[in-house]
Amino acid sequence: MIGMAKRLSLVAFVCVALIGACCGASLSDPSPTPTVQTPPPDLVAPSPTPLPLLVNGQIIDLERGYVVFSSGDAFKLSAQATITDDATGTAPSYALDPGVYAVATLDSQSGQVVALRTSLRPLAQGTPAAQIPRRYVVMASSPKPNPDLAPPAVAYTKGFSATVGVTIVVSVPANTPLGDDVYMSTDTSGWNPQAVKMQRLDGLHFQIEMEVQRGTEIHFLFTRGTWNTVERDRAGLQRPARDLVVPGGDVRVINVTVYRWADLP
Amino acid sequence: MSPAHPSHSRSNVSRRARYIAVAVLTSVATLLATFATARADEKPTPSGLKVTIDARRVEYFADEGLIVARGNVRVSLSNGVAVDGDACSVDLGLRRFVVAGHVHLSTPGASYAGAAFADFLPFHRAYFIPLTDVPDRWTFLNDDWAHPELGREMPGDTFFLADTQGTAPFIRATAVVIDPDNYVSFSHVVFIAARGALATPPLPRYVRNYSQNPNFAVNSLSGASFDLPYGIGGSSASLDAVHFRYDPVLKTYFSFEHHSVFGGLGYAVFSLNPATQQPKQWNLLAYVPAGSAAALTFNSQLFTYQSGLSQPLSSNGFADVQYTRALRQSALKFEVAQSYDSLLAPTSLGYYGNPSHPFTPNHPLTAALSWAGFAQGVGTSGFTFRLLSGISTTHDAFGVSGTTTHDAQSVYVDALLSSPVYPGPFGTSLNGSYEERHVWLSFPNSADFQTAVVSDSKRFSKVFLTGSLQLQSANTQRLAELVASPNTSTGLVPEPLSPNGLPLLGGVATEFTHATNTALIVIAADAPSPYFQFTLTALRNWYTPVQEPFVAGPAQYQAIADARMKISKTLFLDIGRAYYFNWANQVWSPTFSLQVSAQ
Numbered sequence: 032m033i034g035m036a037k038r039l040s041l042v043a044f045v046c047v048a049l050i051g052a053c054c055g056a057s058l059s060d061p062s063p064t065p066t067v068q069t070p071p072p073d074l075v076a077p078s079p080t081p082l083p084l085l086v087n088g089q090i091i092d093l094e095r096g097y098v099v100f101s102s103g104d105a106f107k108l109s110a111q112a113t114i115t116d117d118a119t120g121t122a123p124s125y126a127l128d129p130g131v132y133a134v135a136t137l138d139s140q141s142g143q144v145v146a147l148r149t150s151l152r153p154l155a156q157g158t159p160a161a162q163i164p165r166r167y168v169v170m171a172s173s174p175k176p177n178p179d180l181a182p183p184a185v186a187y188t189k190g191f192s193a194t195v196g197v198t199i200v201v202s203v204p205a206n207t208p209l210g211d212d213v214y215m216s217t218d219t220s221g222w223n224p225q226a227v228k229m230q231r232l233d234g235l236h237f238q239i240e241m242e243v244q245r246g247t248e249i250h251f252l253f254t255r256g257t258w259n260t261v262e263r264d265r266a267g268l269q270r271p272a273r274d275l276v277v278p279g280g281d282v283r284v285i286n287v288t289v290y291r292w293a294d295l296p
Numbered sequence: 297m298s299p300a301h302p303s304h305s306r307s308n309v310s311r312r313a314r315y316i317a318v319a320v321l322t323s324v325a326t327l328l329a330t331f332a333t334a335r336a337d338e339k340p341t342p343s344g345l346k347v348t349i350d351a352r353r354v355e356y357f358a359d360e361g362l363i364v365a366r367g368n369v370r371v372s373l374s375n376g377v378a379v380d381g382d383a384c385s386v387d388l389g390l391r392r393f394v395v396a397g398h399v400h401l402s403t404p405g406a407s408y409a410g411a412a413f414a415d416f417l418p419f420h421r422a423y424f425i426p427l428t429d430v431p432d433r434w435t436f437l438n439d440d441w442a443h444p445e446l447g448r449e450m451p452g453d454t455f456f457l458a459d460t461q462g463t464a465p466f467i468r469a470t471a472v473v474i475d476p477d478n479y480v481s482f483s484h485v486v487f488i489a490a491r492g493a494l495a496t497p498p499l500p501r502y503v504r505n506y507s508q509n510p511n512f513a514v515n516s517l518s519g520a521s522f523d524l525p526y527g528i529g530g531s532s533a534s535l536d537a538v539h540f541r542y543d544p545v546l547k548t549y550f551s552f553e554h555h556s557v558f559g560g561l562g563y564a565v566f567s568l569n570p571a572t573q574q575p576k577q578w579n580l581l582a583y584v585p586a587g588s589a590a591a592l593t594f595n596s597q598l599f600t601y602q603s604g605l606s607q608p609l610s611s612n613g614f615a616d617v618q619y620t621r622a623l624r625q626s627a628l629k630f631e632v633a634q635s636y637d638s639l640l641a642p643t644s645l646g647y648y649g650n651p652s653h654p655f656t657p658n659h660p661l662t663a664a665l666s667w668a669g670f671a672q673g674v675g676t677s678g679f680t681f682r683l684l685s686g687i688s689t690t691h692d693a694f695g696v697s698g699t700t701t702h703d704a705q706s707v708y709v710d711a712l713l714s715s716p717v718y719p720g721p722f723g724t725s726l727n728g729s730y731e732e733r734h735v736w737l738s739f740p741n742s743a744d745f746q747t748a749v750v751s752d753s754k755r756f757s758k759v760f761l762t763g764s765l766q767l768q769s770a771n772t773q774r775l776a777e778l779v780a781s782p783n784t785s786t787g788l789v790p791e792p793l794s795p796n797g798l799p800l801l802g803g804v805a806t807e808f809t810h811a812t813n814t815a816l817i818v819i820a821a822d823a824p825s826p827y828f829q830f831t832l833t834a835l836r837n838w839y840t841p842v843q844e845p846f847v848a849g850p851a852q853y854q855a856i857a858d859a860r861m862k863i864s865k866t867l868f869l870d871i872g873r874a875y876y877f878n879w880a881n882q883v884w885s886p887t888f889s890l891q892v893s894a895q
Binding site for chain 2: 099129212264
């Protein structure tokens, strides 16, 4: 009886462990699926035969026996290195100017590039140059941390979307003519007075919903369609352009007020 | 416990002093490090540098805001730094550039060979991969070209060259001058269209201004249904542009406009419009801030009828100067306007050349002082009111507004009461306003204008519906004895909006001593996505005393449809047309209104 209980509890334990493992696996990593990459050899299980290391990126220079990628990472070219076009497998028919994409095969023992496959289009294979173990990257100075690259301490950025929904609601003066539209004039449009047309919400409010890239900064002013009808401050004096900075994160709603129009008292 | 030995005591003191020194040094170092790292959170600031790029081929991709240069590239900065390389890409939005391939960097103190150079101009960071014997990573901080930081980690995309494969450039040139915060100026320009199928002949220069200063957009050109500006010169404080224009009367012509900006809010705009037709307008607008609470505004126009710059056949003009001063809860404006209906000496015939250019002796001078109160709340009701008033005097030796009176004075008061937006029936939003203006004129004469508006709005998902009822009336004792000029401070409506000083009711000039218009306006707007908007406006006008085609009053019924859609990353198309329900045998508006412009 006790043996049966032990066996049951063992089965139950295994089941719970399996369920836990499954749940854990499904919850552990919410990050988006990475692109196809070959993991660097020192990040995978040891292999009896060293794997070649594939470096992917955009070449910005190929000279003095080095190939330099757009991340700034330089790799030594082996004296026997071959350079071929990725599609044809033959020598490239185009000049290897800065901007050509490539996958470099590193010899994991010497750390030198033994083969370079190039293309005018981005290539999917390999590991981005910036993620290659630093011991393969040639650099005269010792690496030094860069405080500029530290992520901001408080700002939350929404990692899954490159754009942010921004809603701007503007309250207009009571003497705004009923039939007139209200627009946003922006620096990004060269201050076109009809750049962004707003929707009338009610007798005193207009709004616009926009999808804006994270990190965008827009300067803008409201108009009624021409520069003679641009907004002014309460006294009727010119006002500086409004400033909208979208650092990232979730949907934003911005409420602003126009006190006067240039052509109306 | 034994007493401390003097030498022990001395060594303790010196050790303490060392500890203190170390503590002080550590604190200072920590503080310095804090300041150094604080830069990471700072906002970008204008670099003030000008970047000149010469290359075998320079291409500008307008939608992407990119400039790509290839072949014998030389990038010269206005601080004396020069970079040579095989290729260069400039991101005008991010204000950074990369030079790559066989790079040669020349700084004021030294020269280096390298693989790539990148300058993040607004952050005052320049990144360099020197490549002599062994590659390295150098970062030049805050324009210190003598002391690079060696080995400092760099952003991952530092040297990425913009990929423009499959994208046709908008401009091809051989050199470009870039003021990162204001403009780009291309030399030997070829404009490309239809994905490279069409190209213009080489043009000497093209300037594109993208300044954050909105005063570059102040427009002094009027009256064209098509306008194509072409920048021919510019700096961080100025822009010169030639405009190719079309209107149904003058057909095609060229105009010229010059902009100057100064002091953040100040500007001056001069224009000649048209420059290539006989009727010419010479415009000068200026806005000069006088401290943070006052400003001087200048608005003048000279009209001439002349071929080229020959002796004008006829000429008239006006100049208007305003001084505006903000007070605690209101603003004062002093305004002087001088008009000349004919600026040339009179002829014995009474006209110049032909009767369509008559000599008119009038040259009224108007001086006025007006006061505008800010909106004030009515207790805690949510209602607000505004009060406005003004006095003016007008002198014309040849009679004010065609009368025999040489001097006329006016006084006006205006009150505007407006409600907040209240929840209405069926989930609607309800608001209203009432405005009353009374003008006393010394002719004697008087004028009254009233406007009452009630609006009710409802939103259905992406569709916005607003219905409004507007009642307007204008009353005067005598139509002839009013003041119409460029001056708004008389309390009456200025020219050219109104020919006689009375407001436009339903969009038409008031030509009766008593006129009213009641308008029912329904606006439906649909915005299913940020890339498409559709607006339908329906109007019903009831005009008294006479509402009849070619006699008086606006169309009884009118519908206006307007659709706006995005046609590229930076351009939109706006298309609209009105329907008049057979008013004066007019069914549709004569043409579609079409606008393609930047967004």
